Amino acid sequence: MKYFTNCDMTKISDSTIKRLSLYLRILEEFRTDERDTVSSDELAVKSGATSAQVRKDLSLFGSFGKRGLGYPVQELTTRIEQIMGLQRDYRVILIGAGKLGSALVQYPGFSQHGFRVVAAYDTAPDRVGCDLNGITIRSDSLLDEDLAREPADIAILTTPSEVAQAIADRIVALGISAILNFTNTKLTVPDGVSVKDVNMAVELEALSFAIRNRKDES
Amino acid sequence: MKYFTNCDMTKISDSTIKRLSLYLRILEEFRTDERDTVSSDELAVKSGATSAQVRKDLSLFGSFGKRGLGYPVQELTTRIEQIMGLQRDYRVILIGAGKLGSALVQYPGFSQHGFRVVAAYDTAPDRVGCDLNGITIRSDSLLDEDLAREPADIAILTTPSEVAQAIADRIVALGISAILNFTNTKLTVPDGVSVKDVNMAVELEALSFAIRNRKDES
DNA sequence: GGATGTGAATGTCTTCACAGCT
DNA sequence: AGCTGTGAAGACATTCACATCC
Numbered sequence: 446m447k448y449f450t451n452c453d454m455t456k457i458s459d460s461t462i463k464r465l466s467l468y469l470r471i472l473e474e475f476r477t478d479e480r481d482t483v484s485s486d487e488l489a490v491k492s493g494a495t496s497a498q499v500r501k502d503l504s505l506f507g508s509f510g511k512r513g514l515g516y517p518v519q520e521l522t523t524r525i526e527q528i529m530g531l532q533r534d535y536r537v538i539l540i541g542a543g544k545l546g547s548a549l550v551q552y553p554g555f556s557q558h559g560f561r562v563v564a565a566y567d568t569a570p571d572r573v574g575c576d577l578n579g580i581t582i583r584s585d586s587l588l589d590e591d592l593a594r595e596p597a598d599i600a601i602l603t604t605p606s607e608v609a610q611a612i613a614d615r616i617v618a619l620g621i622s623a624i625l626n627f628t629n630t631k632l633t634v635p636d637g638v639s640v641k642d643v644n645m646a647v648e649l650e651a652l653s654f655a656i657r658n659r660k661d662e663s
Numbered sequence: 664m665k666y667f668t669n670c671d672m673t674k675i676s677d678s679t680i681k682r683l684s685l686y687l688r689i690l691e692e693f694r695t696d697e698r699d700t701v702s703s704d705e706l707a708v709k710s711g712a713t714s715a716q717v718r719k720d721l722s723l724f725g726s727f728g729k730r731g732l733g734y735p736v737q738e739l740t741t742r743i744e745q746i747m748g749l750q751r752d753y754r755v756i757l758i759g760a761g762k763l764g765s766a767l768v769q770y771p772g773f774s775q776h777g778f779r780v781v782a783a784y785d786t787a788p789d790r791v792g793c794d795l796n797g798i799t800i801r802s803d804s805l806l807d808e809d810l811a812r813e814p815a816d817i818a819i820l821t822t823p824s825e826v827a828q829a830i831a832d833r834i835v836a837l838g839i840s841a842i843l844n845f846t847n848t849k850l851t852v853p854d855g856v857s858v859k860d861v862n863m864a865v866e867l868e869a870l871s872f873a874i875r876n877r878k879d880e881s
Numbered sequence: 882g883g884a885t886g887t888g889a890a891t892g893t894c895t896t897c898a899c900a901g902c903t
Numbered sequence: 904a905g906c907t908g909t910g911a912a913g914a915c916a917t918t919c920a921c922a923t924c925c
Contacts, residue, residue, distance in 0.1 A: 454876045458916070459869065466868040470847050484884065493849045496884090497918055504886055512885040512924045529868050530875025548766035554847070554864050558871075599870055622877060623870035629688050629772070631711045639873035641866045646772045648859045650684040650747050651677065652817055652841035653776075655857035657748025658672045659840060676894070702906065714906090715896055722908055730902040730907040 452506055461502050465525050467492040468499070472522045484515040534559040536597040538621075540612055541604035542567040542575075542582045545627065549601060551578050560599070564591060588612075592619035599623045606630045613640075670724055679720050683743050685710040686717070690740045702733040752777040754815040756839075758830055760785040760793075760800045763845065764821035769796050778817070782809060806830075810837035821845045831858075 471491045475483050485499040492499070503509055503516070506528055510516040526532055539546050542565040549555065550562045565577050568585045575582045583591070600621045602609055609628040616624075623639045626632055632640050689709045693701050703717040710717070721727055721734070724746055728734040744750055757764050760783040767773065768780045783795050786803045793800045801809070818839045820827055827846040834842075841857045844850055850858050 457872075460916075462869050462872050463865050466862075466865040467849075469868070470864065486884085491849060495918070497920095498916095500885060501887080501917080508886070510885050513883045514925065515884065528872070530871045531868065535871060535874070544766040544769055548762040549863065551762055552863060555867075558864070558868065560867055560871075598874060599867070622874050625866055625870060631685075631709060637877050639870055639877075641870055643861065643863075643866060644684075645767065645770060645861075646688070646776070647681050647684040648843055648861060649773075649778055649817070650687070650749065650776065651680050652843060652857055652859055653748045653753060653778075654675075654680050654746070656753070656816060656840050659855050659857075678894075704906085713896070715898095716894095718907060719895080719909080726908070728907050731905045732903070733906065 457505060461505065462529070464492060464494055464498070464502055465529060467494075468502075469522065469525050469529070469531075472518055472525070475518045476522065481518055482511075482515040483518050483521070485510070487515075531558050534561055535599050536595075537562045537599045537601060538588075538592075538597045538616075539565040539577075539601045539603070540585075540588070540616070541602060542572055542577060543569075543603060546601065546603035547577055549603065549627075563595070563597060589615060589619060592616065592621070596620040599625065601625045601627070603627045675723060679723065680747070682710060682712055682716070682720055683747060685712075686720075687740065687743050687747070687749075690736055690743070693736045694740065699736055700729075700733040701736050701739070703728070705733075749776050752779055753817050754813075755780045755817045755819060756810075756815045756834075757783040757795075757819045757821070758803075758806070758834070759820060759822035760790055760795060761787075761821060764819065765795055767819060767821065767845075781813070781815060807833060807837060810834065810839070814838040817841045817843065819843045819845070824848045 468488050471488055472483065485496040485503075488494070488499045489496040500510075503521075506524065509521050509524055537560050539550050539562060546565070550565065555562065562578070562580065565580055565582045566585045566588050567573060567582050572582050573584045596619065598621070600616050600623075602612065602624055604612060606628040607630075609626065609630040610632060613624060613632045613634060617634055617638050622637070624632065624634070624641070626640050626642045627644075629644065629646070631642075634640055686706050689706055690701065703714040703721075706712070706717045707714040718728075721739075724742065727739050727742055755778050757768050757780060764783070768783065773780070780796070780798065783798055783800045784803045784806050785791055785800050790800050791802045814837065816839070818834050818841075820830065820842055822830060824846040827844065827848040828850060831842060831850045831852060835852055835856050840855070842850065842852070842859070844858050844860050845862075847862065847864070849860075852858055
């Protein structure tokens with residue numbers, strides 16, 4: 446069921462998608478403030494973009510705004526949620542329930558927008574059986590049969606890097622369609638499966654570069 | 664002290680920096696394997712870039728490679744570390760020592776490359792005084808005097824979003840030059856201070872978009 | 882008046898393709 | 904022969920600026 450037959454979603458850039466997600470977060474604020482319209486400029490200031498950028502992003506999917514007024518908060522929220530596919534729930538599994546993984550799935554923003562963590566897996570015997578925000582950590586060996594019985598959409602990978610590709614292969618074969626990858630391994634996955642890498646070391650080192658450069662100016 | 668007077672560091676793109684960081688991680692593997700040269704193609708495959716991209720990135724800083732052979736692993740590692748400013752240590756403080764923050768600073772990759780977590784702060788009375796990987800969580804109220812006495816370089820922000828800007832203002836005034844921001848707030852900071860946003864919700868929603876789109880194809 | 886929507890211009894990043902070195 | 908280094912071309916993303924509409 447397509448919502449937007451008028452535009453080719455495959456042409457939408459990753460940067461645009463990330464910004465839409467930011468706009469959504471800002472719109473939530475405006476909604477709780479009971480504002481009913483918002484201008485591209487307001488969205489721009491709060492998201493760190495420019496107003497032209499905001500308008501370009503939104504116009505890719507149609508004309509939501511009213512000239513002279515701005516965008517209707519409620520409607521724009523709904524439209525972006527449609528575009529992003531946020532009107533359904535996603536079954537999320539956590540693979541690697543160490544400190545980082547555990548912390549991530551307990552992060553409040555996580556369960557919002559329908560990302561439901563339905564299972565967590567680990568290999569460490571002392572972790573298996575522990576409760577994690579209402580779910581019981583299961584043995585890694587049950588992963589395959591669990592997924593075969595009840596498929597999931599998204600996997601969060603916080604395992605050691607060495608096993609990441611092997612696990613990715615397993616879960617992709619069992620129907621996982623997207624992976625949030627916290628390991629240092631560049632995963633190879635078939636077409637149609639998406640991977641997003643989140644790499645703390647990369648971010649820190651980028652800050653290091655920025656600091657080094659600033660110091661050089663003086 | 665400048666290492667590369669021949670090139671303008673301010674013209675280096677963020678994407679290049681992120682890739683350099685990835686190359687560094689790959690070079691570490693090669694170094695432990697005791698390989699002494701590596702080709703742009705090998706780096707490309709392992710990092711998810713193209714070989715032309717790798718060569719462009721590296722050539723921005725000079726000619727490190729030998730034609731017909733590749734790049735010397737050890738020397739290239741050192742040069743990238745120089746470029747990125749990784750030859751010194753950085754004093755890192757954690758602000759917001761909840762589950763996420765605590766997990767982050769205990770992440771092993773963190774202490775590598777000289778990012779030393781020297782203090783952690785929280786407002787919750789039951790957290791203050793707890794041990795975190797060898798450091799004691801301190802009261803948020805001590806932040807200013809601590810920083811005044813012993814400055815730090817980088818702050819990791821995992822506080823509630825509402826207080827993020829106020830804290831950013833405080834720590835920037837006290838000499839912090841870079842922030843790794845896990846909150847949903849777009850921080851406003853003076854020139855010369857760098858902020859990197861890490862936003863889990865944005866990544867997840869990007870995966871949602873990708874899934875939705877794949878489904879639409881069928 | 883005030884803000885959107887959008888072609889055109891600009892700027893940035895990536896890929897191509899090949900000369901040049903080892 | 905093999906692989907780097909790099910100008911040129913191409914693709915992509917952002918910004919400008921203004922016609923358009925409420």
